[in-house]
Amino acid sequence: MKRAWKKFLSLVFVLQMLLPSLLLIDVKSMSPSSEVISVEVCDWSAYRHDLKRTGTYYTNKPEMTGKRILFVPTDTALYAFDGYSGVKLWEDVEDGGWVQDIICHDSMLILAKENRVVFLDAYTGRSYYSIALPNVGCLLINKGILIVVFDYNRINAYNLSDLKSPIWTKKFSCDIFNTIDEDAGSYAVTVEGDLIYVITSDFTIFILDYLTGEDIKNQKIDVGIKSDIFGGTSIAKYNDMLYIVIENSTLAQEGFYISNVLVAINLTCFKVAWTVQVASPVPPAISNDVLYITGAVKKVPNWNITGMAFDAFTGEVLWTPSAWASPSKSPVIYSDKILLVPNFAGLYAYNIKTGKELWQFPKGLNTQLSLVENTAYFGVNGTIYGLDVENNRIIFKVDVAKYIQTVIALASPSMTYTGYLSDLSAKYDESTQRMFYNWTVNIESGIGRWTTKFSLYNTVSEYWKDFQTVPAKWNITTVEIIPPGLSYQWKVELYDPEGNLVDTKWGEASSSTHTNPTISVDPEKQCGVPGSTLMYIVSITNNDPVDLGPSTFSLTYSVPSDWYASLSKTSVTLNPGETDSSITLSVTSPSTALAGDYTISVTATNVEATNYQGIAAAIYTVASFNIDILRTQFFSKIKGKIIDIRFTEITSKNPESITVTLEMNNLR
Structure with missing residues (x-):
């Protein structure tokens, strides 16, 4: 009871x-916020105010x-x-x-x-x-x-x-x-x-x-x-x-x-x-x-x-x-x-x-x-x-x-808010037609929920994060499906916890496709005796569209087995339309090489898009010589002697007419 x-x-x-x-x-x-996003990379299905891409954005913000x-x-x-x-x-x-x-x-x-x-x-x-x-x-x-x-x-x-x-x-x-x-x-x-x-x-x-x-x-x-x-x-x-x-x-x-x-x-x-x-x-x-x-x-x-x-x-x-x-x-x-x-x-x-x-x-x-x-x-x-x-x-x-x-x-107490945006970049993956947009939010002062808005054409997406310790950084990546052949701008804005616009940055993006570089080797053909080293000049040109920006090309060579070669550069970075003709390729044949024509080549490959490359070839001719020494001219010096003869210099690269300097040793 x-x-x-x-x-x-x-x-x-x-x-x-x-x-x-x-x-x-x-x-x-306070500015509108969004769902909690725990991943750093998201696409339209992960978070958008405009999931159907209608080109509209949340605008009924209370006054x-x-x-x-x-x-x-x-x-x-x-x-x-x-x-x-x-x-x-x-x-x-x-x-x-x-x-x-x-x-x-x-x-x-x-x-x-x-x-x-x-x-x-x-x-x-x-x-x-x-x-x-x-x-x-x-x-x-x-x-x-x-x-x-x-x-x-x-x-x-x-x-x-x-x-x-x-x-x-x-x-x-x-x-x-x-x-x-x-x-x-x-x-x-x-x-x-x-x-x-x-x-x-x-x-x-x-x-x-x-x-x-x-x-x-x-x-x-x-x-x-x-x-x-x-x-x-x-x-x-x-x-x-x-x-x-x-x-x-x-x-x-x-x-x-x-x-x-x-x-x-x-x-x-x-x-x-x-x-x-x-x-x-x-x-x-x-x-x-x-x-x-x-x-x-x-x-x-x-x-x-x-x-x-x-x-x-x-x-x-x-x-x-x-x-x-x-x-x-x-x-x-x-x-x-x-x-x-x-x-x-x-x-x-x-x-x-x-x-x-x-x-x-x-x-x-x-x-x-x-x-x-x-x-x-x-x-x-x-x-x-x-x-x-x-x-x-x-x-x-x-x-x-x-x-x-x-x-x-x-x-809520009053607070001073300072921050800025940096490191905007956009990289296109041609195989998946996905554009990766990246930027960094830098918070210098002011704790609370900061918001960054990503604007692309008529659509705006929004990301927020609570900062309880400052200064702090927040790296953001978002992804879009973009058809090839486009060049455009995209915008990022930063808002403080009071909803005030703090910073705005514009970025450039392009879904243009790469093209194969042009590469050449000069001369196309030259001659040398077995064991000699020949030098070739390699030139490479970046043929990409201007809006793609600079590309890096890796350089590799191909020579016959047991031959030795080296490049003065193994990679070059070129802007669209730019040419580098300062690259040298040295090729050395073995002393036992048989006479004949041998093919050498150089390949330039786009590091970021490896499907795009250029190749150029040249000929290394190994020569053979029949030398007739006039007995009458040298008889007084070499009569009854055994001599050793070796080539010390080739002054002409035309295999049909070669001037050779000889040196005689071991007269006995």
């Missing part, structure tokens, strides 16, 4: 917690008057409104409806649904990725890493630049404290700097490394009360203090409506510093060493409930407000003011140090506050208002006429 009564009271808590609210995020003028968007999840859809003009930017029915949590990172809107995490383009509402996980609870994000708490006792961490698989995962032996409804809401998990703080149902505090998930420290503490996983939970971190609101099971079993306790834990010694009973698990607001909690209890079991400001370290009561503070809405701090929504009575502003009432807005709010800069956004009976909290003046109003869920508020 006590358990049934406990569940009934918890259901009441749920109904209070689900009062309408809204999310506002201050974002820059914005400023850099602020209101995100309003309702019971049927998710809406986005211009935070200045109130114009509806987009509506998402498929991913709308109930969400456990919602956060935004740059132009990425992330929704925690019951069994999946959904990623939307915050600027257009387009869904481009989803991760299936059971019982998704809360989402945290820091330094480009997304933390997902799910399945009651598990945490996955994802790098936003690659969502395919978690970079680390952790499972706890006990459940993590979560909200009253076990299937929805937040968990007792928070992040500060590079550390994650987790409290499990056995009152163990885990401190994890944000980047690796490794335990830095874990410590079980004695909070002095009995609790279980059924209770509602919220968590906050301030300096060396950790604050958690949990259900006091003892009070709940005794039938008390007020059954939650805020526990302040000193992390230097892992001891409970102070506690106070509260009406609901709404997280506290903390600033300037003052902790404010709505629905604090002055006396139990009576319904004596109010907001209270405490010394964040000692728990000393500093002041109480003049208005009764609704226990289902968290206070919001702006500068030296704390904003309270006391039980549908309106909106009150107090000095956070002294508790002095500064002003009040009389309309009864039925949503949580969402604060961006000096504007507080809230809902009143289906209408969203924007209130200048400095001057208590309405500056925004739009009718939603929908049931709005409870969400959070974020603001």
